[in-house]
Amino acid sequence: MKSSTPPHKSSILPPNNENRIAKNPFEEFKTFTASGPDLPLDQIVQSTEAVMDRIRCGYEKLLEEEAKELVWMVQYNTIIKAYEVAEKYVKEISYTAEDIEDFCFALENTQRIPYLIPGPAGIYLSALCNYTNEEEIVLKLSELKTEINLVGFRLPKGKRLMIEGDTGDFTGIGLEGGELVIDGNSKNWTGAGMRGGKILIKKNIGLHTGEWMMGGEIYVGGRVRGLGNIVEGKVYEREKLLYPGKVRYPNVYY
Amino acid sequence: MGKNGYQKQAMGIYRFISEHLYFNRPDMVIKGECFNSAILLSLLTGLKKGKELIIGEPGLGKTTSAEYVCSLIYQFPLGVIWGSEVSGHPEQTEEKIIGRPDLGKLNRGEEDVVWTNFSQIPVKIVDEINRLPETKQSMILDGVDRGNWEYLNEMIINEEYCLFATANYQDGGTNTIIAPLVDRFDVMVESRHPGANLSFLVGKDKRKDHILRHPKYEKDLYHVLKSKVAYEKKTPKIEEVCNAYGEYLDEATGIKSFQKQDRDQIRTEMERLEFDLDASAFTRMLLAELSFCEWYGQKRIVENCEEGCHYTGYLCRQIKNCASNRLPSSIKQYAQGLAWLLEDAEIDIEHISAVVPYALGHRIQWKDEVLSQKERSKRDDPIPIFLAKEAVKAVSQRYREQSEHLKDALAAGSKIFLGGDLEPLEGDHPIYVEVKKDIGARRS
């Protein structure tokens, strides 16, 4: 007769579930929640960084499309095309004048932006200036080591762009009625092809000033090294009317 | 935490030693209180069953400080402690350290062991351990690790024990204590010169350590220790004599020492103390810097750092070896002891920062360029402890900058570990990589 008592159970207990689960090495931090206020500074910095990233991205795409192998030639059609591409990216971003200024300095920091090519950089910068909401833009660029070319390209009417520092070649070319003030020196081809508006250069200016200028005025507080072929418009040197004036020929050296 | 006066007793012992027996200058400040590191750490070693390495110039009280602490915590008369010490010289043998055959029985063809006092009493003091050959150092450290002493296939097990080893600085008569052995010490501390004025007092005043001697109880203890009775049966008798000695101490000096149950209770109380979140995060951060290597997976002494490593600014770049798992254990033990002594409810960063240099100094091998830069720095500590203190300062600074973010990262790690759908937080410190590795291992 079989015993009715159940078989003797092994004294070794089956492993319970707790033994199977690995120990959580972060157990004591389970209930931790970060305290402490989030300052407005955090949001300001975060949004500034986000905007800068987008601006930077736009610039890199411009280089990708227009500066193949990082070579870019200044020609009428390349300028127009580059500007169109720049416009395309710039229109999508919401930014302020300070963002533009930060971008200029970021251009010199190769860790943040690997390539500074003065032509496309200037075109991009001009597009940024032209599409910003502010009517008056002040960029403090006197500590920039590089002189950016093509600043103020197609600055529209109603916009005032003031640059503290020196600019490179082709400053204010194609100006379309806006006011461009350079609190420093400018180089060659300033105001070339401008249609209207005002350029004020507080110090000296280079050669080919006002080349194919169609209208508007250029005021130079310092010396003018040479004039270009001016179609229409005025050029002043230290409040003295230089063109139309006695000098009719291009590139006269003083 | 319940207050039952044990802390006051312990501080009473500390003060008694500091004021009457071992003249010293305070060299640490914790929670606004000044302590001498040698006495404090010895006290904690005695209470926590730790292993301490005491270094210093000859004649500066390395051995005597340990003897006083042991006498007062474990209630052993000084004479017994003297008789139980092992002195380090190359001719030490296992028979002199652990036990020898009973010669009478041996001649009759029977095996029986006569255990040395050193192996029987809970207090183990080894003088000039670095003069012992490596095999003997290893033998002692193995024994103290587990509390087991074996000879001729017989074994005794110490229920409680602590080790104090002294070492002079390296000279022609010493061996190096090799890294695997020195790693077994919980802490290393220097017994310093007390300054000209206190040193003069040592010479001028009559020695007071006779207070800790008691010929009768010493004789009784010797009698018990050498009796041919099983060790388990000796233990209660030893305790009885020790308790009587403890009462004598109370009458003679006003110092209440600890009986075995007191010590057990103290240890239980200490074990209950936990790290607060900052202390935990800080310790993890420190351990990460001492073990991490982005290039090779972990620090190894045989592998050199690569140029241009992202983690150049961290401790991993400055050290050669990897921190062992004994380090966090030592940190916890001594931090618990310290927090308990100061009657704090939990272990905080200050406890950790105070203890870590002593737990770390002997375990880390610094690169040559670090040594050559820092060796000539103005300091009060010997170079290993000084470098460890500098390391702790640097990590503290890094911790202060990112404490909240790090705790956040650890909290996120916990949630992910428990199955939460989160991404681990990023950060520029090895600890964040370690968190990711732990989570990754869990996920796989």
Next chain:
Amino acid sequence: MQSIIEEIWPKLRKKHLYPEIPMPRVRETPEQEKSESEEDEDVGLEMKQKQLTINGAFVSQMKEKMPEKRVIEALLDHGITHYTFCPWDFHTHLRLYAAAKKVVGDKDLAKQVSNHFIDVIADTHCVKKRFTEIPELHRNLRKGDVEEVIASLYQEIWGMDLGIAPSKMGVKGRADIVRRLARIPYLDRSRWGESIQKFARTLKPLLIQEQKEQGAQGGKGERNPQGEHDLNHYSSEEIDQGLRDYARQTMTLSEFKDVVEDFSDELSGAGYGMEGGMGRGQGNPVDADVLFYMKLAENYSIPVKKFPLEEKGSLHPYSHCPWEIGAPYQDVDVWTSFGKIMPGITQTWTKREGKGRGKIEGTPDCLIVVDSSGSMINPRKSLSYAVLGAACATNAYLHNNSKVAVYNFSDAPMGGKDILNYTDRREDIYRVLCKYFGGGTALDLEDLMPFIQGKRKLDLFIITDMKITNLEALIGFFGQIQNRVTAVHIGDNPYAARFEKAVERKKNISIYTVKRTEDIPHIVLGKIRDYFNPTHTKKS
């Protein structure tokens, strides 16, 4: 007030995660001086080598607007944060100053900019990370123009009202300044370099204007109520370490020199001179070029191979080990074995060679031959690897208590040389190393003989680009001597290749190439190359 400090100090320490700073003190102005010195009330906190001192007069003056306890807490929060976060060390301070100076160009302006920047970071860190009374303190402080702008900045970035009305900022484009300043990531340490430059750019016009106004009024300028930031914050060791780190970080002599010269008065005031070659102690004014190489060389460690101890003793019993069956029994220790020969009981002696009275292990003296001809870089204009390498070698030998002699040559036969006899004075050695002739390149081997003759053991360390006109003579010279020679050539060229080929069989000459600073730690001074079998000795 001291009791207030004692009451709040444990809480503050805990809040700041236990910095190693002693209990602050209070400086009470004696009654008779109170009426005399109003200036004393302007500064609330002094910081000198981690000792914070609260100005009792300042706190009393603030009492009407803010309880003493809160004033003290705010000041201490600020002071502690300078030690725990920004600038934390002298190196950071220098770095910030140098970055500011690049923008403003003027020493005083740069100091002001860096002081303001450091304060903004410290206060913002406190407000973000810890509960603090700093905003309340700013609300109640007296403010000049710049301080108002800073307070307005705080309003913007902390989101708190500090009592600066928006209309005030509308004046003179200050809203513009505040808007620009608010965009700077003050709490991102990794970007402090560029942040301070932006800070400087933005604040520069205001600071210049303030400077002009103060100059016109003949005043010294407002003092910072939260304490000035000068070299008193740091101990000599911290200054030492800071200079070392800064030299290593810039690696540019001109930048280092610029900053050190700007701080030369403060360094001298802090007792930091050139005496003893350690950069410590009053004495000669700081020579920034020499200091640069000194500090930079401290970052690199070159090992020196010492002459080994000669073991001249015979074997002697040293320690015991258990005897095993089958092992020889002539070394059995009968006493320790209790007269028994049986496994488990018997012990044998292990023996060791004694160290007899041979030559003591040590490092010999060193003659450093450094090339300062025209083909080498002028160490006082740019970083010269030659001088840096020689400096590192100097440190290595001096560190081992040896002496160093220097032979700095250009066109030696024509007098283009400088000689320094064996010495352990670091400063003198460095001065000779940093000398630059810039002429032709010719060694006069006769000059070297007095250094070598009479010296039993001497190491030679020569660092040059090997474009030496009498290179063959040099090769011949090295062929004859048995001294350990470490030859370091800068860059690769045919002359260096020629030299290498000529001496490749000489075991006592080791050649290293240095093209960048990272190559310097790989130089092992005094290395003797062993061919095949390290114990093989050549019988001459």
